[in-house]
Amino acid sequence: MPAEAQVSAKVNKVAKVDARVTAPASPPLTERQEARRRRILHASAQLASRGGFDAVQMREVAESSQVALGTLYRYFPSKIHLLVATMQDQLEHMHGTLRKKPPQGEKAAERVAETLMRAFRALQREPHLADAMVRALTFADRSVSPEVDQVSRQTTAIILDAMGLENPTAEQLSAVRVIEHTWHSALITWLSGRASIAQVKIDIETVCRLIDLTAPDAHE
Amino acid sequence: MPAEAQVSAKVNKVAKVDARVTAPASPPLTERQEARRRRILHASAQLASRGGFDAVQMREVAESSQVALGTLYRYFPSKIHLLVATMQDQLEHMHGTLRKKPPQGEKAAERVAETLMRAFRALQREPHLADAMVRALTFADRSVSPEVDQVSRQTTAIILDAMGLENPTAEQLSAVRVIEHTWHSALITWLSGRASIAQVKIDIETVCRLIDLTAPDAHE
DNA sequence: CGCTAATCTAGAACAAGTTTCAGACTTGAT
DNA sequence: ATCAAGTCTGAAACTTGTTCTAGATTAGCG
16 A cells, blocks of 8 residues: 555635636645655756756755755656756746736736736746746657646636636637747747747737627726 | 868759848858758757657767767767757758748738748647757757858748738837747647647747738738 | 564666767858 | 868766665555
8 A cells, every 4th residue: 555645635725616617636745745846946947947948857856855856856857847847846836826916907808918918027037947848848848748748728717817808719828828828939039049029919919809809898 | 271172052042032031151062061061950850750859869969960979079069069050950941941932911910920830830740850849949049040041031031921921110010029939839838738739829929910010011 | 562564764776858069071162 | 282261070087867776754544
């Protein structure tokens, strides 16, 4: 029988979180395990904040989080998994923060653009961290699909929140997907120095106009 | 003084290619060097076609192309550089091919969507190659910016071609950028198995509607 | 308490990208 | 034809992600 295994998963920090955006708490973890996991994620974010993707070296993460290399790999089967998990973690924060002060815009498109720009500003404060997370996200192969999908759902939830929609139409979901595409890709161009902050802003605002197209009289 | 160094760059295969999409032929190469370069790109594409990004191993590329490892690195300073160059190469082909049979759609949005779907179908024929190229492209860091930018310009040219525009407005260029974002990101979701081909099609068609937004009476 | 299975640790080992180096080869110029 | 400078080769070395192993620990159970 298992050794460390009990304690309830203490997710759902933010009140009524949609089940679709809550991580599927697979095997419940011991307190010590939960603590290890947090230490690892913390070390990962910290190293990433310093030097971006390259600075997150597995041996360093292991050392910083006081865990053996093998253990690190037991928790996160690859560097990409680790960074995607780090992103999930950060996104949860972000979503919580964004919920508190909902965007002010009149129309849905404006609110979404405002929300994304707010998120973008947050990323600008830790550009290296953003680099590590976004690079990992787009570099992830099939073996990380579930986790990446989770991030995607969380992002979708944030956008739908901003739109103020309960039951989006298929067309609106398409628009949201395209917005997400633009969001990710625009971040990449910014991170690799091929687009300015202003440029990203324009792209976001441009793509958000798609929302008007799917619901000319959009509001809640 | 330089040793191997002369011969004119024999780019511009396709007649009147816009200067903005022509590689800035830096130091002209010897014929033997040009041949080496081609062998390398060929080996790269071949290995990529087999097993995607991971199958393109620098030692293997070197061996396949009958070049020493050090030489390979002299031509392409990193695996990412190599794969991005491979993409440039493939894109040139693609653009040439696409030029021949221009899209039929009435409206600009339709023509762009049709063109991109055509390109998408081409990629589907070599999914592993697509994987290698696209992953490299989005993973590229600042050191590869010039090359990635070149790919971006080439892509822009293809889209503008499909739109049939000579002097796009700033607004239209924004739309094109957003379309490119969507194109790249949608490819990624497809390659990582998180979106179906049908899904990609919808996303492309959705984003192309932005064009109508910037030019309601769009045509040539 | 004492047992058993799972987990953790330290460290070696392996894989693939990248760098380095000494010597052989080419090239353009004298 | 010869020379100087730049290029190519083959091979070793180095780096960092990933895997493997043997032994120490920990957790849950009777």
